[in-house]
Amino acid sequence: MKRILVTGGAGFIGSHLCERLxxxxxxxxxxxxxxxxxxxxxAHLLGNPAFELLRxxxxxxxxxxxxxxYNLACPASPVHYQFDPVQTTKTSVxxxxxxxxxxxxxxxxxxxxxxxxxYGDPAIHPQTEDYWGNVNPIGIRSCYDEGxxxxxxxxxxxxxxxxxxxxxxxxFNTYGPRMHPNDGRVVSxx
Ligand code: NAD
Ligand code: UDP
Numbered sequence: 001m002k003r004i005l006v007t008g009g010a011g012f013i014g015s016h017l018c019e020r021l022x023x024x025x026x027x028x029x030x031x032x033x034x035x036x037x038x039x040x041x042x043a044h045l046l047g048n049p050a051f052e053l054l055r056x057x058x059x060x061x062x063x064x065x066x067x068x069x070y071n072l073a074c075p076a077s078p079v080h081y082q083f084d085p086v087q088t089t090k091t092s093v094x095x096x097x098x099x100x101x102x103x104x105x106x107x108x109x110x111x112x113x114x115x116x117x118x119y120g121d122p123a124i125h126p127q128t129e130d131y132w133g134n135v136n137p138i139g140i141r142s143c144y145d146e147g148x149x150x151x152x153x154x155x156x157x158x159x160x161x162x163x164x165x166x167x168x169x170x171x172f173n174t175y176g177p178r179m180h181p182n183d184g185r186v187v188s189x190x
Contacts, residue, residue, distance in 0.1 A: 008072030010037035033057040058095035069110040079184035085143035092147030109165040116172040
């Protein structure tokens with residue numbers, strides 16, 4: 001049994017992950033600032049002694065005694081991440097630095113929820129991991145795309161420089177129960 005930190009744990013994907021980890025017998029510390037997520041997404045877990053919910057913004061340092069980290073905190077849909085683009089970049093970059101610092105102190109394995117958007121407006125279909133993308137650092141989507149790219153850079157440099165055990169997953173469009181009703185992407189719009 002591990003004590004696992006899930007940032008963005010009250011969001012769509014994060015809440016399912018919290019559930020899964022508890023089902024596997026782990027203790028979960030769910031950290032979220034409820035920017036796009038909500039307590040109701042994890043309401044069914046609140047009475048479970050293996051689950052703890054903390055309102056916290058990952059752009060600020062966090063000191064917690066955990067064994068593993070899943071870093072999912074970040075608004076994911078354009079309507080939400082463009083509402084406060086500076087905060088979006090801070091969430092990806094400062095959030096990654098803080099969670100990597102925590103992982104380094106704890107010698108904890110850490111996972112980053114990256115995105116297919118790191119490929120920008122790709123010139124190659126489908127994208128493979130050896131493709132570096134067709135990217136724009138100054139557009140209205142850049143706060144998300146470039147923030148996630150910089151987070152990947154930080155993950156790989158903490159791995160090379162400090163020997164951290166990292167996993168980076170470039171998630172493609174995902175949808176399902178507990179997705180924000182005003183998410184604004186094509187499946188939820190339909
Ligand atoms: P979501 O908006 O439901 O979840 C994100 C969660 O992060 C929310 O609960 C939100 O309140 C929280 N959050 C945002 N900023 C925060 C901060 N500064 N501090 C603490 N918590 C913060 O979105 P999701 O679809 O569940 O996405 C989860 C992760 O997966 C994100 O990192 C996203 O970029 C990534 N991702 C999602 C998709 C998809 O199709 N859903 C695709 C690619 C990548
Ligand atoms: N950090 C954190 N929790 C910890 C350890 C570090 O939030 O348990 C933060 C710390 O405040 C710093 C960041 O993670 O801003 C990076 O930490 P690291 O030790 O890698 O860098 P340094 O503190 O040397 O700049």
